[in-house]
Amino acid sequence: MAGASGSAGGSEWWRDAVVYQIYPRSFQDSDGDGIGDLRGAIARLDHLEWLGVDAIWLSPIYPSPLADSGYDVADHAAIDPVYGSLADFDELIARAHARGLRVLLDLVASHTSIEHPWFREHPDWYVWADGGPPNNWRAAWGGPAWSRDARSGRWYLHSFYPEQPDLDWRNPDARAAIGSVIRVWRERGVDGFRVDAVQQLMKDRELRDERPARAPFPLPLHPELAALEGVRSRTDPEITIALDALREAAGDAVLVGEVYVPSPALGPYLERLDLAFAFEFLHAPWEAAAMRRAIAAAAPLERVAWVLSNHDFPRLATRLGDRAARAAAVLLLTLPGAAFIYQGDEIGMPDGPEGDPPIDRAGRDRHRNPMQWSPEPLGGFTTAEPWLPPIDPERRSVDEQRRRPDSLLHLYRRLIELRRGLRAGVELLDSSPGLLAYRRGEHAVAVNLGERDARTPVSGEVVLATEPTDGAALRPGGAIVVRRTAS
Ligand code: GLC
Numbered sequence: 068m069a070g071a072s073g074s075a076g077g078s079e080w081w082r083d084a085v086v087y088q089i090y091p092r093s094f095q096d097s098d099g100d101g102i103g104d105l106r107g108a109i110a111r112l113d114h115l116e117w118l119g120v121d122a123i124w125l126s127p128i129y130p131s132p133l134a135d136s137g138y139d140v141a142d143h144a145a146i147d148p149v150y151g152s153l154a155d156f157d158e159l160i161a162r163a164h165a166r167g168l169r170v171l172l173d174l175v176a177s178h179t180s181i182e183h184p185w186f187r188e189h190p191d192w193y194v195w196a197d198g199g200p201p202n203n204w205r206a207a208w209g210g211p212a213w214s215r216d217a218r219s220g221r222w223y224l225h226s227f228y229p230e231q232p233d234l235d236w237r238n239p240d241a242r243a244a245i246g247s248v249i250r251v252w253r254e255r256g257v258d259g260f261r262v263d264a265v266q267q268l269m270k271d272r273e274l275r276d277e278r279p280a281r282a283p284f285p286l287p288l289h290p291e292l293a294a295l296e297g298v299r300s301r302t303d304p305e306i307t308i309a310l311d312a313l314r315e316a317a318g319d320a321v322l323v324g325e326v327y328v329p330s331p332a333l334g335p336y337l338e339r340l341d342l343a344f345a346f347e348f349l350h351a352p353w354e355a356a357a358m359r360r361a362i363a364a365a366a367p368l369e370r371v372a373w374v375l376s377n378h379d380f381p382r383l384a385t386r387l388g389d390r391a392a393r394a395a396a397v398l399l400l401t402l403p404g405a406a407f408i409y410q411g412d413e414i415g416m417p418d419g420p421e422g423d424p425p426i427d428r429a430g431r432d433r434h435r436n437p438m439q440w441s442p443e444p445l446g447g448f449t450t451a452e453p454w455l456p457p458i459d460p461e462r463r464s465v466d467e468q469r470r471r472p473d474s475l476l477h478l479y480r481r482l483i484e485l486r487r488g489l490r491a492g493v494e495l496l497d498s499s500p501g502l503l504a505y506r507r508g509e510h511a512v513a514v515n516l517g518e519r520d521a522r523t524p525v526s527g528e529v530v531l532a533t534e535p536t537d538g539a540a541l542r543p544g545g546a547i548v549v550r551r552t553a554s
Pocket of ligand 1: 175
C-alpha cells in the first residue's frame with residue numbers, strides 16, 4: 068500500500084505542501100500569562116494566510132508535566148488548559164479550514180509521560196524488565212535507557228528522558244489505545260499528524276544488546292548512542308506492525324514521520340507513511356557537495372518532507388548567517404515535494420537566550436524563543452513576562468519586515484507563490500565548485516554555498532534573486548531562480 072492514504076477523494080494535497088510548524092508555547096499569547104496558546108494562534112492565522120502556506124503543524128498541546136516541553140504527554144486526547152480548551156481547538160480548526168489551511172497535530176506515540184494514567188492502570192502497555200537493566204541500550208541524551216520504578220521495583224524502558232516511559236508497540240492493546248487517540252482527533256477535523264520518533268516505536272523482540280557501531284551514523288547523535296549499532300533499541304524491521312496500526316487508524320489523514328534515519332533507509336517507513344523528513348538535508352554542512360548529496364539521496368523517494376530547522380536543532384540564521392539564510396529559503400522552497408518551515412525562520416530569528424534556569428535539559432531552549440511580531444520589547448508575543456526571553460524583536464519582526472519588500476519575510480512569500488509554478492521532478496546540474504544548481508522543468512535554480520563569486524550554469528529570465536544580480540554570477544550566499552526563455 069505504497070503511498071497508502073491520502074488518495075481518497077483524489078486529494079494528496081500534502082505532496083508539495085508548505086507546512087508551517089507552530090511551536091504553540093512561543094507563537095502568540097492571548098491571555099497575558101507569558102505562554103502562547105490556541106486563541107493566540109487563531110489571532111495569527113492572518114500571517115499564515117498572507118505567507119501562503121498550506122498547513123500548520125502544532126507541536127504538542129496536550130496536558131503534560133513538561134519534562135520534555137510537552138513531548139511527555141499525560142493525556143493524548145485533551146488540551147492542556149494553559150493552551151486553551153477543546154472549544155478553542157475546534158475554533159482553530161474551523162478558522163484554519165475556512166482559510167484553506169490544513170491542521171496537523173504532533174502524535175507522540177512512542178512513549179508517554181510517566182504521569183500518564185496508563186503507566187499505572189496499564190503497566191503491560193510499557194516495556195519492563197526485572198532485576199536490573201536487561202541490556203546496554205542508551206537514552207537519547209545519554210545514560211541508560213532503563214530506570215527503576217520505585218513503586219514496583221521493576222525497570223522500565225525509556226528511549227528519551229526517564230519521565231518518558233516507552234510504550235510497548237508489540238502489545239495490541241497499546242496499539243489500539245494510540246489508534247483511538249488518532250480517531251478522536253480525526254473526528255475533530257484534523258488533517259493529519261506529524262508522528263514523533265517513529266524509528267523508536269518498535270524494538271528488538273528479545274531486547275538483545277546493541278553491538279558496537281560498525282560505521283559512523285550519518286546524523287548527529289549523542290556519543291553514547293553513536294557508539295552502538297542502533298538496530299535493536301530502534302529501527303527494528305518489525306516496525307511495519309506499528310506503521311500498519313497507525314495507518315489503519317489514520318485512514319486518509321496524512322502521516323508525516325519524524326524518522327531519524329538517513330534518507331536511503333526511509334523506504335520501508337514510506338510504505339505506510341505519506342511523508343518523512345529528510346534529516347540528512349537538515350544536518351548536511353552548508354557546502355554545495357554535501358547538500359547536493361543530501362538532495363540526491365532524498366529526492367528519488369519523492370515523498371520526503373524537506374526541512375532545514377525545527378524546535379530541536381540550532382536555528383537557520385545562527386547556523387548560516389543572515390545572507391545564506393536567504394539562500395537556504397530558496398533551496399528549501401524550490402525542491403519538489405513538501406517543505407516544512409519552522410516558525411520564526413521566515414523572519415530570520417536566530418538562536419536566543421535560554422531560560423534562567425534552563426528549561427530543557429538537552430539545551431534546546433535557544434531554538435524555542437517567542438515569535439517576534441512587532442518591534443517592541445516583548446515583540447507583540449505577550450504582555451507579561453514571556454516563558455522564554457525574547458531575542459531581538461526591535462531588530463527583527465514580522466511587522467517591520469512586512470513593510471520592507473526586500474525582507475526575508477517577503478522572500479519566503481514570493482518563493483511560496485513561485486513554487487506553485489514549478490514542474491515535478493528535479494535534475495541536478497553540473498556546476499562550478501561551491502555552487503548548487505538544478506532544473507525544475509522550465510525553471511532552474513542556482514545557489515552559491517561557497518565563499519567565492521561563482522558563475523551560474525543556468526540562464527534565462529531571472530524570476531527571483533536573493534540580491535541584485537545580472538543572473539550570470541552569484542555572490543557567496545546568493546541564489547536565483549530563472550525561467551528558460553524561448554531560444
Ligand atoms: C522528537 C521531538 C523532540 C522530543 C523527542 C521525544 O524528536 O522532536 O522534541 O524531545 O521526540 O519525544
